[in-house]
Amino acid sequence: MNHLLRPDFTNLVYEKYVQEFKSINIFGEKGIGKSRFIEDLLSLVDGEIKVINIDIRTVRNSYDKFVDEIKKQLGSNAKTLSEVLEEFTSSHNQTLFIIDNFEELYKDNADSKYDFDFFGELNSYKGEHNASLIVLSSKNYSHHNFYHDNKLSTSPLDLQVMEISPLTLSDIEIELESRTNKEIEYNKLANMVIGSKEIVSFMEFIIREIEFGKYDDNATLIMNFDTFKEQFHKENNIPLTDKAVVYAKRYPKETKNIFKKIFDILVKFGKGS
Numbered sequence: 001m002n003h004l005l006r007p008d009f010t011n012l013v014y015e016k017y018v019q020e021f022k023s024i025n026i027f028g029e030k031g032i033g034k035s036r037f038i039e040d041l042l043s044l045v046d047g048e049i050k051v052i053n054i055d056i057r058t059v060r061n062s063y064d065k066f067v068d069e070i071k072k073q074l075g076s077n078a079k080t081l082s083e084v085l086e087e088f089t090s091s092h093n094q095t096l097f098i099i100d101n102f103e104e105l106y107k108d109n110a111d112s113k114y115d116f117d118f119f120g121e122l123n124s125y126k127g128e129h130n131a132s133l134i135v136l137s138s139k140n141y142s143h144h145n146f147y148h149d150n151k152l153s154t155s156p157l158d159l160q161v162m163e164i165s166p167l168t169l170s171d172i173e174i175e176l177e178s179r180t181n182k183e184i185e186y187n188k189l190a191n192m193v194i195g196s197k198e199i200v201s202f203m204e205f206i207i208r209e210i211e212f213g214k215y216d217d218n219a220t221l222i223m224n225f226d227t228f229k230e231q232f233h234k235e236n237n238i239p240l241t242d243k244a245v246v247y248a249k250r251y252p253k254e255t256k257n258i259f260k261k262i263f264d265i266l267v268k269f270g271k272g273s
Helices: 007-018 035-044 062-072 083-089 102-106 116-126 170-176 186-193 199-211 221-235 243-250 254-272
Strands: 022-025 049-055 093-099 129-139 146-148 151-153 160-163
Touching: 007 022, 007 129, 035 049, 035 093, 035 129, 049 062, 049 254, 083 093, 083 116, 093 116, 102 129, 116 129, 129 160, 170 186, 170 199, 186 199, 186 221, 199 221
Parallel strands: 022 129, 022 160, 049 093, 093 129
Antiparallel strands: 146 151
């Protein structure tokens, strides 16, 4: 991929947060493209910025594994999180710490070592003059309940919050067209895709199906789209909107005519009885 999925949003975060050493929690629902945003953001980072990039899903059950992963990325021999983060900021002029799927820390099976002190360490890191902490989560981080000594409390991790920007029709069209080699009406396809559940995951599915030769040239674009959507929803356990509702939204005039005919038949039947 040689383009940004959300160019305006990604450039904004890079220029206003990464380059100015500010920290933020970016949130958005599952499948909306937060992980893709990280890929795009990292493509903008120059060699002078040292990066740590952690996906909490891979270390949720082990705080020690979290620390070890940071040490591995830095090539560090430090023992504690405090030591490794201090080494991180003292050894580099610019640093960026990205934590994806942050909400995983609030699940029941997360390591208990992800405690008040852990959040305090992150807070200390983001307070450094050359540090930018970017936390990604499915919901606004500040809305999560946090407990300290078994009492409901406020986390010491104080972050600005921003919802990831919605994809525009142009974003979707460019993404689909640039990553497939099929001559289809991408503007029309983008219009069908926009507003879909787990939209970026769904686009990845469509791209994969087209690249694997699953696009039926003997069927219409709409028929292919409906097939892709039904398969995607089935594979990801997403409730599929009733086909009658989909038809009504797509063909409002035809639907109105159908109901008018039904009404006329009912009226005629009523008079006949």
